[in-house]
Amino acid sequence: MSEQPELTVQGWGPGSSRVATVAEPGDAAEGSLELTRDPDLATALPKAARRHLAGELGWEPRPTPPVAVADIRLAPSRLPADVHDALVALLGADHVRTDREARLRRAGGKSYLDLLRRREGDASDAPDAVVLPGSTEQTAALLALCAEHGVVVVPFGGGTSVVGGLSGMDPDDRPSLSVDLSRMAALTDVDVASSLVTAGPGMRGPALEEALGAHGLTLGHLPQSWEYATLGGYAATRSAGQSSTGVGRFDDLVAGLTLATPSGVLELGHPPASAAGPDLLGLALGSEGALGIITGLRLRVRPAPRARLYEGWSFRTWADGLAGLQRLARHDLLPDVVRLSDPDETRANLLNAGGTGARLLRGVLRARRRGEGCLLVVGWEGLPQVVRARRRAVLAVLREHGAARVGRRVGESWRRHRFAAPYLRDRLMDAGLLVETLETAATWTALPAVYDAVRTALQRSLGRPGKRPLLMTHVSHGYATGASLYVTVLADRDDDLPLQQWLTAKRAATEALLAAGGTLTHHHAVGADHRPWLEREVGPLGVEVLRAVKARLDPQGICNPGVLLPD
Numbered sequence: 001m002s003e004q005p006e007l008t009v010q011g012w013g014p015g016s017s018r019v020a021t022v023a024e025p026g027d028a029a030e031g032s033l034e035l036t037r038d039p040d041l042a043t044a045l046p047k048a049a050r051r052h053l054a055g056e057l058g059w060e061p062r063p064t065p066p067v068a069v070a071d072i073r074l075a076p077s078r079l080p081a082d083v084h085d086a087l088v089a090l091l092g093a094d095h096v097r098t099d100r101e102a103r104l105r106r107a108g109g110k111s112y113l114d115l116l117r118r119r120e121g122d123a124s125d126a127p128d129a130v131v132l133p134g135s136t137e138q139t140a141a142l143l144a145l146c147a148e149h150g151v152v153v154v155p156f157g158g159g160t161s162v163v164g165g166l167s168g169m170d171p172d173d174r175p176s177l178s179v180d181l182s183r184m185a186a187l188t189d190v191d192v193a194s195s196l197v198t199a200g201p202g203m204r205g206p207a208l209e210e211a212l213g214a215h216g217l218t219l220g221h222l223p224q225s226w227e228y229a230t231l232g233g234y235a236a237t238r239s240a241g242q243s244s245t246g247v248g249r250f251d252d253l254v255a256g257l258t259l260a261t262p263s264g265v266l267e268l269g270h271p272p273a274s275a276a277g278p279d280l281l282g283l284a285l286g287s288e289g290a291l292g293i294i295t296g297l298r299l300r301v302r303p304a305p306r307a308r309l310y311e312g313w314s315f316r317t318w319a320d321g322l323a324g325l326q327r328l329a330r331h332d333l334l335p336d337v338v339r340l341s342d343p344d345e346t347r348a349n350l351l352n353a354g355g356t357g358a359r360l361l362r363g364v365l366r367a368r369r370r371g372e373g374c375l376l377v378v379g380w381e382g383l384p385q386v387v388r389a390r391r392r393a394v395l396a397v398l399r400e401h402g403a404a405r406v407g408r409r410v411g412e413s414w415r416r417h418r419f420a421a422p423y424l425r426d427r428l429m430d431a432g433l434l435v436e437t438l439e440t441a442a443t444w445t446a447l448p449a450v451y452d453a454v455r456t457a458l459q460r461s462l463g464r465p466g467k468r469p470l471l472m473t474h475v476s477h478g479y480a481t482g483a484s485l486y487v488t489v490l491a492d493r494d495d496d497l498p499l500q501q502w503l504t505a506k507r508a509a510t511e512a513l514l515a516a517g518g519t520l521t522h523h524h525a526v527g528a529d530h531r532p533w534l535e536r537e538v539g540p541l542g543v544e545v546l547r548a549v550k551a552r553l554d555p556q557g558i559c560n561p562g563v564l565l566p567d
C-alpha cells in the first residue's frame with residue numbers, strides 16, 4: 001500500500017490527478033484497483049448520462065469552479081501565546097501547528113455544505129491551531145491543559161464527516177484546537193486465537209487491512225469513505241460499511257476502547273462478554289468527540305476471506321425487491337453485501353456505467369423482457385463451501401420474488417467502482433449541481449412509507465417550474481427488523497442561495513422521515529446538522545442523561561461542544 005495522501009481542501013481525493021491505489025482485502029491475487037480523478041465532467045460522465053441528467057433536472061451544465069485555495073479566507077489564529085507555549089512543551093514544536101495549510105486542511109468535513117463553503121472561499125470554521133498528540137498520556141494531558149485554559153478541542157480523524165461533526169462551533173466562541181490523531185495509527189497487538197487486535201484511532205482502513213493481511217485477517221469494514229476515514233472516526237460516528245449486513249456495523253466490531261476525557265481515562269469493554277452492569281462502551285460509541293478522545297481500539301477481526309462472490313439480480317419493482325430482502329432477513333439468509341437500488345438509481349447507474357458492461361446488462365434485461373427495474377447487488381465472502389451454501393439458499397428466495405439473475409459482471413463492476421462516486425461529486429459540483437446524500441433506517445413495516453415521505457419532501461422542496469430533483473435511493477444494510485435507506489440527491493443548484501437551498505430541503509426531508517417512523521441517522525451520526533432533532537429520537541430525559549454524562553467527563557464543556565447535544 002502506497003502512503004495515503006491528504007484529502008484536498010475543497011473536495012474528495014488528493015489535489016493531484018492520480019488517486020491512491022486501493023488494494024481491498026483479498027485483492028492481492030487479482031491486482032489492485034486504481035482510481036483516477038477525471039479532470040472534467042465530460043470525461044467523468046458518459047454523454048448519455050449527462051443528457052439524462054440535464055433532461056431529468058432541468059439543469060444547464062455551466063462552469064461553477066471553486067475559488068483558488070490561495071484565496072480562501074482564513075482569520076488569524078486566536079490561540080493565546082501561553083497556551084501555545086504550553087502545548088509545545090507538552091507535544092514538541094513539530095506537533096503544534098498554526099500555519100495556514102494545517103488549519104485549512106482541518107476546516108470542517110466533506111458534506112455538501114462543507115464543500116460549498118470551502119469552494120466559496122469561506123473557512124470561518126477552521127481551528128485556531130492543529131495539535132498532534134502521540135499517545136493516550138499526551139492526549140489526556142492535552143485535555144487537562146485545554147480544560148484549564150478554556151480551549152475547545154475537536155478530534156480529527158480522516159476529516160470525512162458529512163454531518164458537520166468538525167465544525168468546531170462553540171456557544172462561547174472560545175479558541176479551538178483540531179486534535180489530529182494521525183500519529184496514533186499503528187496496529188499494536190494481534191491476538192489471532194481470540195480474533196482481537198489493538199490499533200490506534202488514526203489508522204485508516206487501507207493501512208489496517210494491509211497490516212491485518214500479513215496475519216491472514218481482515219476487519220471487513222468498508223464505508224465509501226474507506227480510503228480516508230479512520231478507526232477513531234468510525235467508532236465516534238457509529239459508522240456502517242458496505243459489508244455491514246454480513247460483518248456487522250462498526251459498533252459490532254469494537255470489543256473495547258480507550259477514551260481520554262478531561263476528567264481522566266476510561267478503559268471500556270471486556271471481550272468476549274460481560275454482565276457487569278450497563279455497557280459503558282456504548283456511551284463512547286457515537287460520542288463524536290463530545291465526551292473525550294478515543295485513543296485506542298480493540299477490534300474483532302476474522303480470517304481473510306478465501307472466496308468472494310458478487311452478482312447482480314433484477315427485480316421488476318421496488319416493492320418486489322423489498323419483499324424479497326425482508327424474506328431473506330427474517331430467515332437470516334441475507335448476504336454480506338446487499339444493495340437494492342430503486343428505479344431511479346438503477347436507471348442512473350446503467351447510464352453512468354456506460355461501456356460494454358452496461359450495454360450487456362441492458363441487453364440481458366431486454367432479453368428477459370423487463371424494464372430497467374430495480375437492481376440488486378449481492379455479495380458473499382468467506383470459506384468457499386460456506387459462500388456456495390449461503391448463496392444457494394438465497395437464490396431460491398430471490399426467484400420466488402420474481403428476481404432475475406443478471407450476472408457476476410454486474411456485481412464485480414459494482415465492487416470495483418464502489419469508492420468512485422465521491423470523485424464524481426466534485427465534477428458535478430463544478431458544473432452547477434447540488435449533490436448530497438442522506439440516510440435513515442426503518443422497520444420493514446415502516447420502510448415504504450419512509451421512502452415515499454422523503455421523496456415527496458425533497459421533490460416539494462427542490463422542485464421549481466421546469467426543474468425537479470433526481471432522487472436515487474438504495475437499501476444498503478439489512479437487519480431482521482428492517483433496513484437502511486440511502487438517498488443521493490441531485491438538483492440544479494440555486495446559484496444565489498445554495499446553502500439555503502439544501503438546508504431547507506434537508507430540514508423538510510428530516511421532518512418527513514421522522515414523522516414516517518425513520519431514525520434520525522443510520523450511520524452518519526448526529527454532528528452539528530442533526531442536533532435539533534436528537535430529542536425526537538431519544539426524548540428529553542435521554543438528552544438530560546447525555547448532558548449529565550458530559551458534565552461529569554467534561555465539566556468545562558471543551559470537548560467538541562458543537563455536536564450531538566442540542567443547544
Ligand SMILES: Cc1cc2nc3c(=O)[nH]c(=O)nc-3n(C[C@H](O)[C@H](O)[C@H](O)COP(=O)(O)OP(=O)(O)OC[C@H]3O[C@@H](n4cnc5c(N)ncnc54)[C@H](O)[C@@H]3O)c2cc1C
Pocket residue numbers: 012109110111154155156157158159160161162165166181201222223224225228229230231232233234235236237238239240241242287288289290292293294295422523524525527560563
Ligand atoms: C464520500 C463519503 C462517503 C462516506 N461513506 C460512508 C459510509 O459508507 N458509511 C459511513 O458510515 N459513513 C460514511 N461517510 C461518513 C464518514 O466517512 C464517517 O462518518 C466516518 O466514520 C468518519 O470518520 P473520520 O475518521 O473521517 O472522522 P472525522 O470526520 O474526522 O470525525 C467525525 C466525528 O468524529 C469525531 N472523532 C474523530 N475521531 C475521533 C476520535 N479518535 N475520538 C473521538 N472523536 C473522534 C470528530 O470530532 C467528528 O465529530 C462518508 C463520507 C464521505 C465524505
